[in-house]
Amino acid sequence: MNQLQVFNFGSAEFRTIQKEGIPWFVLGEVCKVLEIGNPSQVKTRLEDGVITNEVIPDALGRSQMTTLINEDGLYDVILESRKPEAKAFRKWVTSEVLPSIRKNGMYATDELLDNPDLLIEVATKLKEERQARIAAETKIELDKPKVVFAEALEVSQSAILVGQLAKLIRQNGIDIGQNRLFQLLREQGYLLNKGEQYNMPSQRSMEQGLFEIKTTTLNNPDGSVRVTRTTKVTGKGQIYFVNKFKKGA
Template sequence: MNTIQVLDFQGHGVRTEVRDNKLTFALSDVCSVLGDANPSNVVKRVRESSLHIVEVDTGYGVKPMNFVDERGLIRILQTSRSPLVESFQDWADERVEQLLSGKTVNAAGVVGGEDAIIAQAMGILDARVKAAEHALAIAAPKAQVYDDYMTSDGSHSVAQAAGLLTQSGIVIGQTRLFAFLDNIKWTYKRGKTRQIMQYAREQGLLVYRARTYPDPITGERKTADPQIRVTPKGLEKLRIKLLPPLTEELAA
């Protein structure tokens, strides 16, 4: 029986398998994430060389399932109209990068990686919140969750930044956060591409991360538009802009 790992993407379980040192994804799970109810139509978009069959124990018996490699996944995402395409692509890219770097991919993300650190921080935070004084029972968790997350080094995608801000008490999604970045003049649209304002780069609030992808036809690595990422400093600035000071919350 093949070794199947179920990774979490925004509450969706995505079954994966490492095949020839490449991370592959269950086609039916990808369709579920993208809101496509008919995988038999989606599979027609994928080249046969990007597909393989895996015998999967579904709980109702062992059944053959289509899995797609990174090239096949790119092909599917390029033809999807789902609003989750960009965030799912970022998530898949990170899982593939983790595998290529030799880290162990598990349901939480990466053993010893950022996701594991966050999970550990959440556990520590939960213990601290239970011991907090009653007067700070509402305000303290918001600040502490954010502080624990900020101990992780490195920048975050806008989708990840939105998730961290939500955990700190600011309910915001990727689309709204991008609109807010445009509004405060940290980013701007040039045609269909969003760019970082010079000020935000000079102040170390936002950075670019280069991205590549395999051409779905030739397999050649190509350069994609760079990803806009939020630095820890930028995340702190955004929290200040979006969340009232704790003293105001306690006085309310």
Template sequence: MATSDLQVFTNDAFGTIRTVEHQDKVYFCGRDVVTALGYTNTSKVIQDHCRGVPFRYPIVDALGHTQEARFITEGDRYRLIFSSKLPAAQDFEAWVVDEVLPTIRRHGVYAIDELLDDDEFLEPAIIQLRSERAKRLAAEQALLEAAPKVSYYDVVLQSDSLLTITEIAKDYGLSAKKLNSLLHDAGVQFRQSGRWFLYARFAEQGYTQSKTHEYDEGKTRTHMYWTQKGRLFIYDLLKNQFGLLPVIEQDGGAA
């Protein structure tokens, strides 16, 4: 596969991450990753922690000058995440693994909602994305209008997909870090080696499933996803122990 065009990913918490695909592999702009993870000396950090062969790609800097930027492998991105002292490093990992990479591999592009509304820039793949988004929003709106006040249970029962903690947190207007903290405070999960695990009494209840992602020459990283049963468990727990309701059930959250 030839080298793809530069793709730009934006996140409110981590800023801009630029990527390219080269020989069927995704490479990340080293400077962007280093900055997102709270490092300061880009060259030293990459030299100290990265082991893969970097890929050079021309980018235009803020002054309009073209520079051959160093792009790093997925494996080196993980190495930088594991070495980072930034509390949000795991949230960065989740964003890249759960949203950025699947979008690149499914559509070959990453499109934010604003781009989806601008026909001048749309490629066929993004048109497909917009169609998918419209169908999803229409279904959600129909569900909201089906009753005077739709419960969170009604929404959950419409889906059987696995969810990241970030996606569930958005139901409540929370960050993934905050929701993980609440589940920890409630005695549901504990943190070890940078990952969250359920305590034994919850681990066999079907609340979560694990998926393993290969990131560098056979090396793997396992991520925990929540089932819809687990999503309802979190709903009951937050409601009963913390008095928290999802946005859809808060005052003004639904008609």
């Protein structure tokens, strides 16, 4: 369960969540407290193990994907600060914030612990924020196919060769080449695997509208005529396979 908590260090405010019992701090707001100007540069200097991304409400209540750092990452960022108060900030976090989180499951001041009505109010707000976060995460998950669809749509206006489809899939982050793609399409029944129909679309994939066959008539030097057939991936097929491979990845 992730619990959003807001802390105030002097006049500066920053948020944390608990993820599997571990506190994570909003990187941009920690940098603001410590007067570090460019959180994106700080992020590039941190190790992957101290960084995560979560959907949490911003100051206006809008759910946003946010970069967070754990306790180790927090100390790394504090060491980068030239602000004289950085030492006091670290002492405050280690002596008050973290012990309170571990003891109470939230940052609980004496005022909060001594006031049951206020405690209930805070707990209710945390529950509402959690429900909002879950709803936002669900929406992001539901929107993923739409995002993939939009990415693929730009290059799906005409039929392309299977080799070009492999390049398109690579552009979408999947490491695959033409030969491997042909092999997978045969193994999964999209293309035929035997005889004169080798690498031609199966009846099923043609009915799905994933492929079309381009027929070309060539005149040989001896006057005979040769007909070639080439498998091409339709616009619908491009979207289908990009979505399929990205989902599989």
